[in-house]
Amino acid sequence: MAGIYVHIPFCESKCRYCDFASFPDKIYYAESYMACVYREMAMRREELKDLSFDTLYIGGGTPSVIDERYIAMLVAAVKKNFRLSADAEITIEINPGTVSAGKIAVYSACGINRYSVGLQSALDSQLKELGRIHGLRQFLNCAELLKGKNFSADVMIGLKDQTAADVIKTIEVAAEAGASHISMYALTPEEGTPIYTDYLNGELPDGDEVADLYEAGVKRLEELGFGRYEVSNFCKKGMESRHNMNYWRRGEYMGFGVSASSCINNVRLTNTFDLDEYFKCILSGHLAVIDREEVDEAGRKEEFIMLALRTSRGLDTAEYRELFGSDFLKEQAAAIEKMSEYIEFRGNFMRIKDKYLFVQNSIITEFLQS
Amino acid sequence: MADKQHIRNFCIIAHIDHGKSTLADRLMECTGQVSERDMEAQLLDSMDIERERGITIKLAPVRMFYKADDGEEYELNLIDTPGHVDFTYEVSRSLAACEGAVLIVDATQGVEAQTLANVYLALENNLEILPVINKIDLASARPDEAKKEIEEVIGLDASYAPLVSAKEGTNIREVLEDVIKYFPAPAGDENAPLRALIFDSYYDNYKGVILFVRIKDGRVKAGDRVKTFRSEKIYEVTETGAFNPSPVPKDGLSAGEVGYIAASIKSITDVAVGDTVTGAAEPAAEPLPGYKKVQSVVFCGIYPLDGSKFGDLKEALLKLQLNDASLLFEPDTSQALGFGFRCGFLGLLHMEIIQERIEREFGLDIITTAPSVSYKVVKTDGEELFVDNPSHLPPASEIEHMEEPIVKADIYSPPDYLGQIMDLCREKRGVFLQMTYLDKSRVRLEYDLPLNEIIFDFFDAVKSRTRGYASFDYELKGYERSKLVKLDILLNGEVCDALSMIVHEDSAYPRGRTLCENLKEAIPRQLFEVPVQAAVGGKIIARETVKAMRKDVLAKCYGGDITRKKKLLEKQKEGKKRMRQIGNVEVPSEVFMQILKTNKD
Numbered sequence: 001m002a003g004i005y006v007h008i009p010f011c012e013s014k015c016r017y018c019d020f021a022s023f024p025d026k027i028y029y030a031e032s033y034m035a036c037v038y039r040e041m042a043m044r045r046e047e048l049k050d051l052s053f054d055t056l057y058i059g060g061g062t063p064s065v066i067d068e069r070y071i072a073m074l075v076a077a078v079k080k081n082f083r084l085s086a087d088a089e090i091t092i093e094i095n096p097g098t099v100s101a102g103k104i105a106v107y108s109a110c111g112i113n114r115y116s117v118g119l120q121s122a123l124d125s126q127l128k129e130l131g132r133i134h135g136l137r138q139f140l141n142c143a144e145l146l147k148g149k150n151f152s153a154d155v156m157i158g159l160k161d162q163t164a165a166d167v168i169k170t171i172e173v174a175a176e177a178g179a180s181h182i183s184m185y186a187l188t189p190e191e192g193t194p195i196y197t198d199y200l201n202g203e204l205p206d207g208d209e210v211a212d213l214y215e216a217g218v219k220r221l222e223e224l225g226f227g228r229y230e231v232s233n234f235c236k237k238g239m240e241s242r243h244n245m246n247y248w249r250r251g252e253y254m255g256f257g258v259s260a261s262s263c264i265n266n267v268r269l270t271n272t273f274d275l276d277e278y279f280k281c282i283l284s285g286h287l288a289v290i291d292r293e294e295v296d297e298a299g300r301k302e303e304f305i306m307l308a309l310r311t312s313r314g315l316d317t318a319e320y321r322e323l324f325g326s327d328f329l330k331e332q333a334a335a336i337e338k339m340s341e342y343i344e345f346r347g348n349f350m351r352i353k354d355k356y357l358f359v360q361n362s363i364i365t366e367f368l369q370s
Numbered sequence: 371m372a373d374k375q376h377i378r379n380f381c382i383i384a385h386i387d388h389g390k391s392t393l394a395d396r397l398m399e400c401t402g403q404v405s406e407r408d409m410e411a412q413l414l415d416s417m418d419i420e421r422e423r424g425i426t427i428k429l430a431p432v433r434m435f436y437k438a439d440d441g442e443e444y445e446l447n448l449i450d451t452p453g454h455v456d457f458t459y460e461v462s463r464s465l466a467a468c469e470g471a472v473l474i475v476d477a478t479q480g481v482e483a484q485t486l487a488n489v490y491l492a493l494e495n496n497l498e499i500l501p502v503i504n505k506i507d508l509a510s511a512r513p514d515e516a517k518k519e520i521e522e523v524i525g526l527d528a529s530y531a532p533l534v535s536a537k538e539g540t541n542i543r544e545v546l547e548d549v550i551k552y553f554p555a556p557a558g559d560e561n562a563p564l565r566a567l568i569f570d571s572y573y574d575n576y577k578g579v580i581l582f583v584r585i586k587d588g589r590v591k592a593g594d595r596v597k598t599f600r601s602e603k604i605y606e607v608t609e610t611g612a613f614n615p616s617p618v619p620k621d622g623l624s625a626g627e628v629g630y631i632a633a634s635i636k637s638i639t640d641v642a643v644g645d646t647v648t649g650a651a652e653p654a655a656e657p658l659p660g661y662k663k664v665q666s667v668v669f670c671g672i673y674p675l676d677g678s679k680f681g682d683l684k685e686a687l688l689k690l691q692l693n694d695a696s697l698l699f700e701p702d703t704s705q706a707l708g709f710g711f712r713c714g715f716l717g718l719l720h721m722e723i724i725q726e727r728i729e730r731e732f733g734l735d736i737i738t739t740a741p742s743v744s745y746k747v748v749k750t751d752g753e754e755l756f757v758d759n760p761s762h763l764p765p766a767s768e769i770e771h772m773e774e775p776i777v778k779a780d781i782y783s784p785p786d787y788l789g790q791i792m793d794l795c796r797e798k799r800g801v802f803l804q805m806t807y808l809d810k811s812r813v814r815l816e817y818d819l820p821l822n823e824i825i826f827d828f829f830d831a832v833k834s835r836t837r838g839y840a841s842f843d844y845e846l847k848g849y850e851r852s853k854l855v856k857l858d859i860l861l862n863g864e865v866c867d868a869l870s871m872i873v874h875e876d877s878a879y880p881r882g883r884t885l886c887e888n889l890k891e892a893i894p895r896q897l898f899e900v901p902v903q904a905a906v907g908g909k910i911i912a913r914e915t916v917k918a919m920r921k922d923v924l925a926k927c928y929g930g931d932i933t934r935k936k937k938l939l940e941k942q943k944e945g946k947k948r949m950r951q952i953g954n955v956e957v958p959s960e961v962f963m964q965i966l967k968t969n970k971d
Contacts (some may be wrong), residue, residue, distance in 0.1 A: 005929055051719060101590055186925040210918035232925055244928060253929050261930045293933060303932060306939055342897060359922040362897055365943040 003246045004078055006037060007061040007257035009275060012098065016131035019190035021259035022061040023271045029275065030066040034255075036282040038077040040256050043287060044331040045081040048254060048264070055243035056090045058112075068103045072110040079111075082254075088284075089114055089242040093263035096142035097134030104145045117142060117179070121172040131194070136219035138172070143177035152181035152241065157213040159187060160203050166218035169218060175224045181235040182226055184217050186210050214358055230311045231357045235283050248307045249319075250300070254364040258288075267299060268293040295326065298369055305367045309360060314351025335366040375555045376625040377583065379467060383492060384474035385482035389533075390505045393474060393536040393545075394432070394448060394658045400542045401446065414597060417453035420562075424921030431628055431649075433612040438550050447613075447628035450571075465491060466659075467569045467584035467628060470498040472545065473526075476505045477533070478510035480519040480812075482782065482841055489524055493816055498553050501528045502545055507535035523808070524941065556626030563654040564588035564596065566623075566631070566647040571692050577609065577693065579635035580617070583626050583647060586658055591622035597635060597659040601640045604650045605633035641692075665777075666698050666714025666823050667846060668721055668741050669758040671868070672728070672788035673710030675735035675948065675959050680709045686732035687711060692725060697724055702759070706868035706950045707737060707962065712759055718825055737959050743821045745872055746773040746849045754794070760870040763856050767909045773849040777819040781832060783840035787811050792834040798823035799874065818847065820874070859889065860903040860910075864953035868962055878906050886964065887913040892961045900955050930950035 011022045027140055056078055063071060071092065078084055088270055091108055091114040095365075107115075115138070121127050124135045143151070147211045153174035157167055168183075174182055189199035197205055205213065218228060226234035232247060233241065246253060257260045258278045261270040270291040272278050281288035295303065308315035321326040328350070329336065336343070340364050352360050384390040402861075429819050449467055465471065471492040475481060488552040492499055501520050504511045520528040532544040570582035590596065594607045611619040623629045632965045635641055646657035674683045691697045697712035715721040721741060730735050744758040750770045755764050775971040776779040780799070781791055785807075795802070795817045821829075824844065832842045857878050858871040869889075873881050882904025889902045891914050922933050949956040 003929075044937070101546070186921070186923070187924050197947065207919075207921035208917075231923055247932070249930050255929060257931065261933070263929070263932070270930070291933075299936070302940075303936060306936060307932070356897070357923070359897060359919050361922040361924065361939060361942060362919065365939055367947060368939060368943045 001055075001244075001248045001249065001251040002051050002053045003243045003251065003253040004053050004082065005057050005059060005082070005243075005253060005255040005260055006074060006078075007255065007260040007271075008058060008060040008066060009033070009258045010060065010065050011062045011129065012065055012133050014093075015192040016129075016220075017187055017189065019188075019193055020061065021275075023044070023275055027065065029279075030070060032279065032341065033275070034070040035064070035076060036279060037074065037257050039282055040287070041081045043285075044254065046255075048082055050338060051252065051254075051264070052085060053078075054085050054088055055246060056084060056088060057243040058090075058092040059116075060093055062095045062098060062118075063092050063362050064098045064103060067292070068106040070254075071112075072106055073110065074236075075110040091116055091241070091243055092170060094142070095132075095134060096138040097132075099142050099145060101145055108149070113150060115146055115149060116183075117146070117151055117153050119153040120156045121162075121166065122173040123166055126162065126166065129160055130156070137175070137281065138179060143179075147178065147342040149339070150180055150239070152183060152235075154218070155182055155184045157184060157186050158210040158216060159204075160198060162205065162213060164213055167213050167217045168220045171220050171224065171226075171228060174227070180239040180308065181233070181241060182221060182303060183233050184221070185232050186214065197287055211358055216235050228312050228354070245311075247310050249341075250307050251302045264294075265279070266295045300324070302368050306364050309352055309364050312351065312354075312357075314346070314349040316348055317350060318348040332367055339363055339366050350355075374558070374560070374724065376442060376971070377445045377556055377626045378549055378553045379449070379450045379556055379628055380470040380471065380472060380553055381468045382466060382472045382474060383488040384504075385476070385479075385934070389536045391475065393472075393542075393906050396536050396539055396542045397446075397448060397546065398432060399539070400546065401901070404684045433614060433628065436546050436550075439547055440550075444550055446546070447625070449628065453749055465495040465497060466567060467737065468495075468497060469556055470500060471550065472502045472549065473499050474504050475501060475516050475531075477505045477516050478508050478761055480512075480516050481523045486524065488844075489526075494522075497563060500545075500548050500552050501526055501529075501531040503531050503533045504536055507538050507540065507818040519751075520808075538702055547563075557624035558587045560587075560589055560625040563645065563652045563824045564586040564590050564649045565654045566590060567658045568598070568641065568643050568647060570643060570644050571620050571641060572693055573689055574632070577632040577634070579637075579641055581631045581633075581635075582628075582649065583911055584629055585623050585625050587625050587654065588649070589622055590623035590631060590647070590649075592649045596631070596647050597646045597650045597653070598641060598647055600642055600645045601639055603704070604637055605631045607631055610851060614900075622763065635679050646958075647912060665694075665966045666716070666744070667719055667821065668715045668722060668743065670713060670715075670741045671702055671704060671710055671712050671759070672699075672725065672741035673704065673707040673737050673739075675737050677708040678736055682732065683728070683734055686713070686728050686734060687713070689732075690727060690830070694724070695722070696703055704761075704868050706740075706866050706952055706957070707959070708736075708950070709908065714758070718829070721806075739868055739962075740871060741825045742872065742874070743775050743825060745775075745854065748772070757872075759873050761867045763872065766856070771851055773855040774852045775825065776818050776847045776850045776853060777844040779817045779819050779824070779842060779844040779845045781815045781817065781840055782808070783813055783836055784811050786838040787840060788813060788815070791815060791832065791840060794831055795834055798828060818863065819844070820852065821846070822872075822874070829919065832864060855906050857885075858905045860901075860905055861893070861952045861955045861957070862898075863903075864955070865905075866952045866957075867967065877912050878904075882906070883912040886912045888965055889961070890914035890916055893955070893957055896955060897945055898954075 009023055010027045011019045011024045013024045014022060020363060028220045037153055090112045093116045094358050120130060120132060122136050127135055187206060189196045191270050200276050221234045225236055228234050229240050252264050253262060255303050256263060258275055259271055259273045271288045272290045276287045305315060317328045343350055344353050354365055356363060377891040382394060431447060431449045436446055437442055473489060473841050503516050505511055506513055517528040517531060520526050529628045532541050532548060534541040534545060565587040566579050566583040566585045571579055572579050590607060590610060591609050592609055595604055596607055609619055611617050611625050611627060612629045617630055628765055648654045674680055687699050696716050701713040703709050723736055728736055742758055744756045747755050747757050748770045749764060749768050781882050783791055799820050801818040803818060806814045808814055829842055832840050843963050853875040854872050855878050857871050857873050858865045885901045886904050895916055895918060897919060899918045901915040902914045902916060904908050927935050949958050
């Protein structure tokens with residue numbers, strides 16, 4: 001398993017919680033930017049020629065804000081430069097406020113087979129508060145355009161004045177509209193974002209309140225047939241995001257574009273977050289990498305554990321032995337004993353009990369060495 | 371080298387803030403010891419803490435040469451002394467090396483409690499006393515009243531006392547002339563076997579232990595073989611010198627002089643302040659009288675925050691003890707805090723200073739337990755023991771009764787604040803003894819107070835309730851029977867020994883309740899609910915609950931987040947390492963510190 005990620009750093013406007021590389025005022029650079037991304041792919045082509053990829057994920061920013069032809073060319077460029085399997089999962093993130101029937105048709109024609117729709121909330125007041133450019137109506141229109149296609153909806157919890165009923169309503173709207181997959185994230189107020197001020201002012205729900213919202217959401221999702229396969233991800237049977245599962249299995253992935261990261265051969269690379277610098281590097285024939293980290297065996301184990309324990313299936317001890325040549329149960333005997341209340345075994349898998357998935361950091365840290 | 375007749379060894383005693391260090395600086399300036407250009411305010415206070423807090427902790431010697439009005443040149447050795455009540459021990463050390471004491475009295479404040487204590491100490495040591503009235507430059511100066519007070523309260527003739535302003539440098543020469551006129555030259559026989567009193571020491575990385583000495587008899591120079599009375603180990607003197615005020619090598623020291631000796635002494639446990647240095651070949655028959663053995667009054671546990679730094683902490687305490695023999699310590703273990711030391715101090719300020727010096731001078735992060743006092747426990751079988759650590763208390767069933775240390779406290783205040791002071795003393799279980807009007811504006815209140823009640827914040831409370839006008843001094847009086855109980859704190863049912871304390875029966879409930887409330891706020895939430903309880907003799911008297919943690923998750927973790935989130939988790943893990951395990955509850959070390967600090971009332 002291996003995946004490709006492409007970052008499209010443009011938006012119509014920046015949401016108040018957004019901490020990603022996105023430049024609403026530089027949307028006119030899209031054409032040149034995409035040209036650079038194609039070029040960056042060509043630069044990596046030789047190095048990755050033996051790797052075969054199963055997923056492509058076009059994220060952002062708002063990939064749907066730029067001309068759909070760039071996206072079609074992007075998918076073509078990926079296929080031209082790399083070995084992308086015939087049944088690859090190809091996902092694009094779309095904002096309900098920026099789609100049209102024409103766009104979806106182009107996406108579909110170029111091979112995109114999965115859509116990730118940023119719904120966040122079914123309440124217009126909350127959408128406005130977040131700085132989203134769309135309302136519920138736009139989402140419903142968007143869902144109409146996606147009828148018969150495989151799509152996921154994002155739902156946010158931990159919003160100002162949000163009640164459990166609001167979360168449930170949003171989930172119901174997404175399910176009703178035909179989503180096969182729902183990601184339910186707790187809002188993380190990052191320093192430097194406008195919403196961080198709300199957080200400092202104590203306007204956002206505290207940890208206990210978020211936990212209540214989460215529990216209410218999980219309950220409703222399960223009632224509607226969405227099973228939890230990762231702490232924030234739920235889907236109808238068999239509709240897991242393969243691209244994201246690859247991350248949690250510590251698979252390899254290659255990222256292109258501003259701020260994109262990669263992990264190939266146990267080397268983690270991160271591209272620059274600066275758009276101008278990205279242009280400068282690529283145009284002068286250099287990669288735009290600003291950070292390179294070789295992950296040693298201890299680090300690989302830590303990553304494997306922390307990622308696997310996010311998922312409902314848990315950590316595959318057989319795979320652990322295959323990867324690291326050592327026995328997880330022996331190596332972690334002390335932590336397993338200490339955490340016995342909170343974990344359980346199913347065959348080869350060790351998982352965090354459902355009840356404790358939302359307090360997983362405290363449990364995972366027990367398994368980190370050093 | 372000056373002959374004995376031209377040497378004067380003296381110290382300066384004063385109440386805190388009356389201008390001792392400033393006067394010392396002026397004397398040095400006046401004798402040309404340091405040029406004005408090089409003057410850094412308060413030269414003798416060399417420790418950072420001393421300069422910052424504006425107090426003198428360590429005594430610091432300095433040698434000055436002064437050409438007197440009689441045309442002769444004199445060698446003046448000044449030994450600066452601390453002013454605070456906790457450092458009486460340091461004062462007595464320097465007094466033993468002097469023949470005279472300059473007594474500074476603030477012209478605006480008159481005689482203070484501490485002034486008296488130090489004067490008595492000086493008189494005990496047969497020192498001549500020269501009163502000096504300072505701060506005459508201030509508008510509120512009342513030098514005549516100050517003189518009258520000296521005569522009435524202390525019983526010294528103050529008619530000839532120089533009126534000076536150390537700050538402005540007024541009449542400084544007069545002080546020096548009086549030092550020569552009134553203080554005797556040192557006695558002692560240069561030709562007798564060497565006897566040198568060690569009044570201080572410090573550790574130099576290159577020269578080993580440096581001994582600060584007053585030569586009483588004989589002489590010493592580099593190359594001499596010497597020993598101390600206590601250890602019998604023989605050392606070869608590598609260097610002798612005087613204080614300038616920084617140490618400057620000088621060929622030989624002889625009777626009457628003050629200086630230092632270096633002799634490649636490697637082990638800091640081999641020499642003790644108060645011991646006598648003598649010749650190895652021709653030892654003196656008798657050592658000089660040493661110092662009064664100190665009695666620790668306040669105790670606390672000191673533990674390294676990082677358990678692996680136990681050895682470093684031990685080294686730090688040993689080095690501090692080298693020039694502060696009043697610091698006592700012994701290894702101790704705590705279930706909550708790990709390996710550390712139980713330390714004894716002369717008082718609260720002394721404790722604070724030591725804690726701060728460990729952190730600053732040795733770069734160690736430490737955690738300290740609540741200060742406690744030593745209780746006398748009389749067991750049912752008649753055995754008596756002293757317990758300063760609550761966890762060493764015998765089971766309640768074996769205790770016949772307990773006694774606690776009582777101090778006699780003198781509080782000096784303007785009459786306006788009597789009510790506030792009396793209220794405070796009542797709250798602190800004080801017993802009123804008597805009240806004396808010293809003059810129209812000053813009253814002395816005498817109280818018996820349990821030491822336990824004043825080791826926390828009594829001094830601050832006195833100051834704040836009297837807007838800083840009152841001052842306070844105390845001395846240990848003895849032990850009295852009292853209704854004392856051991857208050858335990860339980861986390862999830864386990865006693866947390868670091869938080870146990872011995873308290874008066876009446877304050878057990880409010881203390882326990884406050885502790886539980888504070889702990890509830892301070893203990894991070896765990897994966898499970900944690901009851902926090904206070905108990906006296908197995909009976910629960912207060913309870914709070916730390917609710918189970920509900921959210922501890924990184925919402926998203928995709929390709930771009932992995933490195934960052936891994937670091938976050940590693941940091942969280944790192945934080946856990948600094949936690950102490952009480953049963954199955956993890957408590958950050960900082961919590962203990964926070965609780966012990968807020969535990970003041």
